[in-house]
Amino acid sequence: MKSALILNGLNPAYPERARELAAWTRDRLRGPDRVETAVILADLGTDSKPARRRLAAELSARRAVVLDIGGPYQAEKALAALPEFCADLELMLFPGDFSGAELAVRLAHRLAGVAVTGTLAAAWEDGAWVVEKMVYSQHLRAAFKPRPGPVCLALAPGAAEPAARPAGPGPTVTVYDRRGSGGAEFVLETRVEPESESEDLARAKRLVVAGQGVGGREGVAAAARLAEAMSADWGVSRPAAMNAWAPLARLVGVSGAMTRPELCLAVGVSGSPALYAGLEKSRFLVAVNHDPQAPMVRGADVAVIDDCGPVMAELTRLLKE
Numbered sequence: 001m002k003s004a005l006i007l008n009g010l011n012p013a014y015p016e017r018a019r020e021l022a023a024w025t026r027d028r029l030r031g032p033d034r035v036e037t038a039v040i041l042a043d044l045g046t047d048s049k050p051a052r053r054r055l056a057a058e059l060s061a062r063r064a065v066v067l068d069i070g071g072p073y074q075a076e077k078a079l080a081a082l083p084e085f086c087a088d089l090e091l092m093l094f095p096g097d098f099s100g101a102e103l104a105v106r107l108a109h110r111l112a113g114v115a116v117t118g119t120l121a122a123a124w125e126d127g128a129w130v131v132e133k134m135v136y137s138q139h140l141r142a143a144f145k146p147r148p149g150p151v152c153l154a155l156a157p158g159a160a161e162p163a164a165r166p167a168g169p170g171p172t173v174t175v176y177d178r179r180g181s182g183g184a185e186f187v188l189e190t191r192v193e194p195e196s197e198s199e200d201l202a203r204a205k206r207l208v209v210a211g212q213g214v215g216g217r218e219g220v221a222a223a224a225r226l227a228e229a230m231s232a233d234w235g236v237s238r239p240a241a242m243n244a245w246a247p248l249a250r251l252v253g254v255s256g257a258m259t260r261p262e263l264c265l266a267v268g269v270s271g272s273p274a275l276y277a278g279l280e281k282s283r284f285l286v287a288v289n290h291d292p293q294a295p296m297v298r299g300a301d302v303a304v305i306d307d308c309g310p311v312m313a314e315l316t317r318l319l320k321e
Contacts, residue, residue: 001124003035003091006082006107008099009042009055009066010073013200017095018058019162024155025093026060026163030123035093037063039085041078044068044175056170060163064171075102081176083110089150091122091129096155098248098255104154113150118254120156137273138254157278158202158258201250201257206232206264209252209279211296212239213268213289213308220245222312223267229319235259237275253278267308271296288312 005021007014018038025035038061044051056064065085069077086092086107094100101117108115120141121132128145131153135142201207208230210223220236227234235252236245252259253275264282269275271287271294279285280299287300288308297303304311 001031001033001091002089003031003033003093004037004039004086004089005035005059005061005093006039006086006100006103007041007095008073008078008103009040011097011099013097014055015058016162016200016202017097017100019165020155020160021093021095022058022060022166023163024160027160028121029093030121031091032124035061035091037061037065038171039065039067039082041073041081042066042068043070043072052173052175053170056173058165059171060166061171064173066173066175068175068177070177073099075099075106078103079106079110082107085176086111086150092150092152094152094154096157096159098251101154101255104152108150108152111150111152113152114146115152115154116144116146117154118156119153120159122153134254138277139273157254157256201233201235201252202259204233204259205262206230207252207259207261207282208232208234208265208267209236209269209275210234210240210246210267211237211269211275212243213270214240214245214312215268215309216243217245219268219309219312222309222316226265226267226312226316226319229316230263230265232261232263232265237269237272266296266300267312269296270294271299 007018038059040055067081094104105115116131118133119131123130129151131144208223208227210220214220224234235250238253238255240246241248241251254277258278260281262283264279265286267288285300286302287296288304288311289297290307292305
């Protein structure tokens with residue numbers, strides 16, 4: 001059976017995602033063959049050899065194919081190049097981040113196959129794949145048997161602990177230059193706004209998470225200032241990310257980062273099951289919410305029942321003093 005790992009090498013968290021995929025295929029994929037190939041999306045620029053070595057260093061696959069799409073990451077660029085390399089594959093595995101889930105679904109459509117996101121485990125049984133994932137707001141684990149054809153699986157965030165970097169010389173790397181291949185003609189303008197560098201949220205020791213209750217971008221900015229005063233990182237709930245109050249890279253929960261900080265401060269967060277699943281492993285959880293019946297308040301170690309705006313401002317002032 002032909003299968004492959006497919007990763008976005010332009011993602012700053014690429015090494016972590018690569019190691020998670022390696023651990024998942026080792027511990028949670030039961031199939032007739034080992035996954036031999038990794039397909040990496042990259043922008044190698046003028047000096048490709050150091051980038052090739054860096055990309056390949058985190059992989060457990062024996063063979064790596066680097067697709068040099070050129071320029072910043074765009075899903076359209078990736079989808080213009082991937083079908084050519086995936087046409088004869090039966091199983092494709094993607095990380096559990098936002099871009100991995102998007103590519104899995106859209107590539108499956110182009111290949112007339114099946115996509116499953118939030119995958120916990122997969123097994124080849126009686127000539128068909130059986131895929132397990134959580135359903136009904138993460139309360140029930142279900143098994144699905146996709147119809148015959150190409151299958152694209154995006155992992156559930158946090159489904160596997162990252163594996164240690166593999167030892168040895170690494171995979172054989174082949175580079176394909178896909179720049180100028182088109183496929184994104186309808187994109188009229190591309191603008192890249194660099195973010196300030198921060199650690200992967202899944203590894204944060206202290207974390208401030210802002211929900212829809214902060215009211216808008218100003219509220220998220222206040223949460224970020226509080227996080228800075230706490231020497232913490234910060235993230236947002238899905239409604240806050242979908243309202244474009246913060247980048248999707250800051251999303252916490254089953255669709256984003258599955259965190260386990262020593263201290264987590266959830267401000268203006270109602271506590272939906274999808275978000276709470278990303279925070280429940282916090283060693284100490286503090287909720288700030290005006291609603292005493294909010295699920296996040298009931299699940300917290302300590303709760304402050306008040307408007308989160310003044311509370312954040314006062315905490316920031318006290319910490320700076």
